[in-house]
Amino acid sequence: MTKRLFIVPLLAPLLLKAQTQDSTLANNFSSDHPTFFQRDWVKKAVAPTILFGASAATWNDREKIRELRNRYIPTFRRHYDDYLQYVPAATVFGLKFAGVKGRNNLGRATLSYASSAAIMAIIVNSIKYTAKVERPDGSTKNSFPSGHTANAFNNASFLHKEYGLVNPAYSIGAYSAATFTALGRNLNNRHWISDVLAGAGIGILSSELGYFFIDKIYKNKGDYLGYKDRTSDKPSFLSLKVGTALSTTNFLKESELDDKKETGLEAGIEGAYFFTKNWGLGGTFSFTSFPVKGVSFELDDEPETYDIVTQSLGFLNFSVGPYFSHSLSDRLQLMVKGSMGYSSGASGKIFIKSDLIDTPTNELEIADYKPSNGFRWGGGTTLTYKFNNRIGITAYADYHRMNSTVKYTFNDIIADDDMDENLNAQAKEKMNYVGLGLKLTAFF
Template structure:
């Protein structure tokens, strides 16, 4: 977000007219106060400074609360795709934005503040962040997903990463929005790493992001009060503006509606499914209308299993088929058209890659002398494949930097699904003809409809 420097009131009067000077100053200050009050009343709610500063933290805290009940299910998705993932980059990447700030300052690149004042603001931010994180950690006592300790909520690494990213944004976001994008990208990848390394629940990471941002805002607020202004070099940087093109970065969440039965040929399901989609999307525009962008998304579809010919002696049993999920990546051209200052249409066509997850068909019965009383009937394994995507989005902008987007996308890919039935069933004389290993090509077509929170730069 960019801070705006309000105009200065300069009163130049002759020193020989002291009484006139005093009178004029009082009148001018009074008129200025009235005009400022009117301007504040006329300012759109979403353009007010405190609203812009608190929007992102509030959204992260809300998302943390919303995912609290689903955190174990989300962890299960991680365990299906990358159960052995263990890469320690998140221990170091969290500090990259702050290293960039001091590297730029030592190189002589002017930012919002000189190095001394920037350090004070950073120290205040870290102090507030540490107080909030540790107070919550040792009060909530949430067990980590790997069971190693009971100080999971919130994620300290993620809080540190977003504090550092906000520090870079505060100091150099006005100079070039690329600094902000790089800083917050590093913070997001750090948070993702905490989740992928099985060290934190997704709700821990989301809350940590909100704490990091709000801590930096508060740190700068208090230090600015001491200095009686909003930055050492704001006058010099006030004239720096973006190019006005609709480049954006979005977080999206929506419903995924299948238009085909994904497991029709393999006969593991006879239904079209309704699932969900979430991900990140962004584009850089070279002009008012044309740009290039891409998305990284995850979509998941619950699978309603078909009835399997099972022995009646099993009594009461449950048949469960694990959901069919896809990790997607695509890149391509984007087109934008502004109907007004508030309303914007975006069209896209991307091509890329889709990587699905394997799934299992499981029967659960109290008569099974097996772990969790579960018997694996079958397993399906889709292949990775080419994926193309097209879509349209309509954005309402709260202000030039933030908007809410309604989107609709069409996704298509074709995957070869190999399915394998349990050897015990294959060796049964009555079932062997029907339950042989095989493979089938399945059309994976679905429409996703949802909302995006879009930040423009």
Template structure:
């Protein structure tokens, strides 16, 4: 699960960088509309416009290549945790950013361009994206993970979603960074949906995202050349400023430290575990101090094997009982409090309540005396119940500027889940093993602390 979490965290981080990079500052806008011609400054290589615009697609294509060899492993993790997942939100969410653009324009909200020019730029972007995606799809002929067709690489949904997110970013990112963050967030969730629905491999999604971003950049590049400027409404938009409240969206990644033995009641674990956490978090502040927000996160904990011994010499003398890692998909919402120590340092406190959906797993016995594949046979499966989750947290952010910061956070999580066990025939038919594993359910108190970092974008 680490690979999936890291891949999507990196995907959203790149998107936040892309949004941050394409939002002009007030000085940039004023310079763009200045009537006095000035000699162009000689820029360093990495500050050149075309270099900055190529960083995000390059990183995405590199990530696609890097995850190609591990795509089977990523699918195996998906099949274990959510084998029956099926949802159609990705079919519709991919269009949400573009629909937002036209909704805002019809409502009279000024963006970078008027509706006619915006449509020309958008249409050009879609044409470029369609040519790139379909030419690669039907040349590479990569089989989909569900074996339904051989047109998996790259993901057309991801390419469409990121083209539309780029469209929203270009038109309204300079009005408010929240539009860019929301657009790229929706595109990332679309890509996640394609993976969860087993319709695309991880490299397909990363490559599709890169193609979408490139297509939008090229579409706007060509149309801007025709109009010989960078937009219709720059003079008006240069006067727009943020309201100053610390509303934010962030991605987080950290370590999860158990404070209790999770499977103590069923005697399948006698150690406190160290796992990982990854997720998204955001809040909308009504004032400089108070707001409401929430998070969506995934926490996973490996379970150390335990050594057991059977007294009957006809059975295996010593063997290891291994339990698949515990995983929790968490949702929460609640009040947030913020305090600025200085222009760069900010403290945030929160108290959220919500829901936790654990993943099921298997319990196996392993020994060199077992005549089975990998010297392992399944003893039982476990299924934790859904549970109420309490989350308390604090965070300290260092702001690079008014729109982006790095955050160190610490949180306390608590939930109570009932573990239901289904035993194999091996346990049911053996009196000694049946006596040893006689717990059909156990109520487990699950408490853990998470410590990690967030990349925080303010809007």
């Protein structure tokens, strides 16, 4: 669990608006001849497809992502995810028994839910016991995909479909519960990031299929129709972002632990509330990780090469600032922003590696390091293509600047006269980088 550990949390509100509404709802892009992205089945498939794609994209980075989890919260053990996954479905039935009207009556809602749950169970278990992926904690070989997450997002979609148009708060709460269930599976080291992303996609897809089949039987889109679409014309949004972080400075130049600029990964959640059609205020919560390539050296009296291995640099970031939006067309939207905020660095370890080192891994830990927390600022621009008035795919480019003092605590085996009595040293480093990537953007 790691890098994208923090991207998973917060899938909730992101996908809140990604679900399609009933055919009776107003669509800003409606026409007598719908385009490809206006077709009902395409709109229903957008969110699951993006989640499946994200699962595939993170597959090779699973262990790196888990490494960061192990560095930040190695002893995290909470079992709220075992129960939270059921809260959205329990809410639906509670509201039905209380007499609150939603999309369907109790009988039809139950049929839709049962159909969705059956489809989800078949898909999840068929893949689990065919793929046989080992869990990150090594307990069993049924990790992919996450059944808890699939169930949580199926239940969230159930609440969204039944009561999302009655009050958007139901949808926000539903997908928030599903997101924190998915996050819990990562935090508890029970699933890889790829598992929960695929599970979320399966949960949403199962709900869509379940409602599709039951709607065909009843030959309409619901028992109680006529609610109005409450989408605002202001471009307020929430988005899930994943991309590449390209350093413009050598982060460890002064420390002499790396002689190259780093290329890393970033992921997070971003959102903004717009007061007008053009101006808003927003913020970003993100994680960035930069693998350190390392350096090699030789001793004068030995022919062997020694490698200095440094664990990746990791940062948690929070920033806020103004946003400006301009619609280039019905489909294309341009945004620019300024930002300032705070960055917190993760601690890491430094090793010397050589065949001459008599340990099982041929490594010897020589120091711990910790970048200082501090101020960061920057800006960015995005271009969004809207599939419909609720969801789009966004290309982004951001620039960030920050300075950090990296503090080192060395083992006494390499201490020298330049270090103080506590075997400490430090170096001031410039850590500036450009973020390039994609976002799944939901408008509300």
